[in-house]
Amino acid sequence: MKRVLFLLLVLLGFAPFAGAQDTKNQDPAFEPAPLVVWNREITVFRAPLGNLTPEQRLSNALSKIADVEDFELYEDIRGERTSLGDLKTVSFMIGDEHLFAVVETDLDPTTGETLDSLTKTIISRLEEVRDAKREQRSVTVILKGVGVAIAATAAFLGLLWFLRFLGRKLRRYMVQRTSKLKQLKVRNFDFRPMMLQAIRRVIVMIGWGVALFAGYVWIVTVLGQFPYTAPWGHALGERLRTLTAGLLQSFVDALPGVIMVIVIFALTRWVARLADNLFRQLEHTKDDDSWLGSDTARASRRIVVVLVWIFGITIAYPYIPGSESPAFKGISVFVGLVLSLGSTGLVNQVMSGFVVLYSGAVRTGEYAKVGDTEGVIQDIGLLSTKVLTPRREYVTVPNAVLIAKETLNYSRIEENEQRTELSTKVTIGYDTPWRQVHAMLLLATERTPGIRKKPEPRVIQTALSDFYAEYELRFVPSDVAKKGVILSDLHQRIQDTFNEFEVQIMSPNFRSQPEEPVLTPKDKWFLAPSEPEGDKKGGGKKA
Incomplete structure (x- = not known):
């Protein structure tokens, strides 16, 4: 049928x-x-x-x-x-x-x-x-489900309250502990506020993670208590179990690679510290004949440490979990593209820095003229050189510019008697004997502090022009870093000395001989603070 x-x-x-x-x-x-x-x-x-x-x-x-x-x-x-x-x-x-x-x-x-x-x-x-x-349709099943749902909801709300309470306690404890860490304060930089902010963010993220996980479990538990919604609860629970099992399996699979990365990191850190200590000893040596100077040792230390870490990262990269994933490959491509686009100028600067450092043209603490910038060399890096000018200007000169222009080093000493000389010029008429001009210029150097007695200053006649002879005074300063101050003081002494002996300085140029010498009146003379009282008349008799 x-x-x-x-x-x-x-x-x-x-x-x-x-x-x-x-x-x-x-x-x-x-x-x-x-x-x-x-x-x-x-x-x-x-x-x-x-x-x-x-x-x-x-x-x-x-x-x-x-x-x-x-x-x-x-x-x-x-x-x-x-x-x-x-x-x-x-x-x-x-x-x-x-x-x-x-x-x-x-x-x-x-x-x-x-x-x-x-x-x-x-x-x-x-x-x-x-x-x-x-x-x-069973009252017993419904009542049991409602009871379990109420209990699960109460437990979930209690957990949320406990997480909030624990978060406050942890933040207060970390504030007290971090405020006592004096190591996080370096000179004028205090890293403790940033450390506290990072800790707070981590605590909040962990709290939210635990709360979301507990909420997920609460939903699965409540849905599973009623026959109509039980499939939803089972599906959500199965996804949670699958996700947890996948994470655990991924952790177990990645554990050997993580251990290898830790070992490589430890070895790399040890080698980097060994190289750092070695080059620091060479950096603080005072021997100028050392095969590696202080500046070169400092730059070499940085280069070697960077190369060691690059080598270590290269070896450890295949063992990093997820290194074969598309995300890691995309990051590698992006970094390579950025380096390719921006490396042209960077490589030029770095190679110029190598030339500056290993050629030894200038060193830290020396007084030099780099292109149009003159001053004390403060620091020599791979990308630029820092110069402090006499006017207290802190100038950064790119190494590529430094290589392209000439460099005058005033501080480099080969022998004790052969040092960098400074010079100044005056033009005097032919009516003044050249021997008297020489004597007056040398007398001005004797009266000027900051000029060495050995080697002795000297005067050279560099030109015989139509209206005057040109004299160049050369001398060795006691401190080349005070070049500007010494030259200024010397120029004052030269003017005073020539006025004392009534000799006219032929600058600026003139077209005809004046009836009387162009001199500064004696009632307007003044003595520099460093000039001895008796040198004014005594020096004139010697001349």
């Missing part, structure tokens, strides 16, 4: 199917229609049956299942095998009520399932839905 009813339903609903339509191969024009009852997937209709599309078959099945009476929930669920021609079908029934049918074309070709295995699966899922509907 039941088979007759089923055949009548098939014939009435699927009359065209009995003709010539071949449904053994699924029609790709139709989308699969999953049958979901009470949040549980029962099966998937993948192919049309007669003039019914998968969507229409789904609608009919949902309508039949919704019409099942409450008393029928206690009936057995079974699947009956039938066939229409060479097409095998299975009709699923609860008691005497027909629910839906599946055919061979509904099988998933990717899993290799058979009609028998699909039948067992569908029956098991239908029984699960039936049992869930029964439990949903």
Whole structure:
């Protein structure tokens, strides 16, 4: 009787199917229609049956299942095998009520399932839905679910309160501990506020992470207490378990690589410290004949330490977890692109820095003229050289500029008697004996502090012009860094000395001899603070 009813339903609903339509191969024009009852997937209709599309078959099945009476929930669920021609079908029934049918074309070709295995699966899922509907009508099950949900909610809210309380305590404790760390304060820089801010951010992030994890568990627990929402809870719980298992498995897989990275880091750090200590000893040596000067040792220390770390990172990179991932490869490509675009000028500066450092043209503390900048060399780096001018200007000269221009080093000493000389020029008329001019210039140097007695100052006549002779006074300063002050003082002494002996300095140029020498009146003379009182007249008698 039941088979007759089923055949009548098939014939009435699927009359065209009995003709010539071949449904053994699924029609790709139709989308699969999953049958979901009470949040549980029962099966998937993948192919049309007669003039019914998968969507229409789904609608009919949902309508039949919704019409099942409450008393029928206690009936057995079974699947009956039938066939229409060479097409095998299975009709699923609860008691005497027909629910839906599946055919061979509904099988998933990717899993290799058979009609028998699909039948067992569908029956098991239908029984699960039936049992869930029964439990949903049970007052005991509902009360138990509500009780567990209330307890889980109270525990979740209590955990949130505890996390907030613990976060406050941790932040207060870290503030007290960090404020006592004097090592975080270096000169005018206090890193403790930044350290505290970073600690607070970490504590907040950990708190939020624990709270989100607890919220996830709370949702899974609450949903799992009620038959209707139990599939959602099971799905969320399964995802959480899968994620946790994946993270643990990834941690276990990455552990050997992490250990190798730690070992390489420790070895690299040890080698870098060894090189740093070695070059620091050479950096503080006072021996000028050392094969590696102070500036060169300092730069070499930085270069060697950087190279050691680059070498260590290169070796450790393959062992870093995720180094083969697309993210790491993208970062590598980005860094390489940035270095390629910006390395042209950088490489030029670095190579120029190598030339400056290892050629020894200038050293830290020396007084030199670098291009148009003159002063004391403060620091020589790979990219630039810092110069402190006599006017207290801190000038940064790129090493590429330093290499391109000439460098005058006033402080370099080869022998004790051969030092850098400074010079100044005066032009005197031919009516003044050149021997007297020499004597007056040398007398001015004797009266000027900051000029060495050994080697002795000397005067050289550099030109015989139309109206005057040109005299150049050369001398060695006691401190070349005070070059400007010494020259200024010397020029004052030269003017005073020439005025004392009534000799006119022929600058600026003139076109005819004046009737009287152009001199400073004696009542306007003044003595420099360093000039002895008796040198004024005594020096004149010597001249």
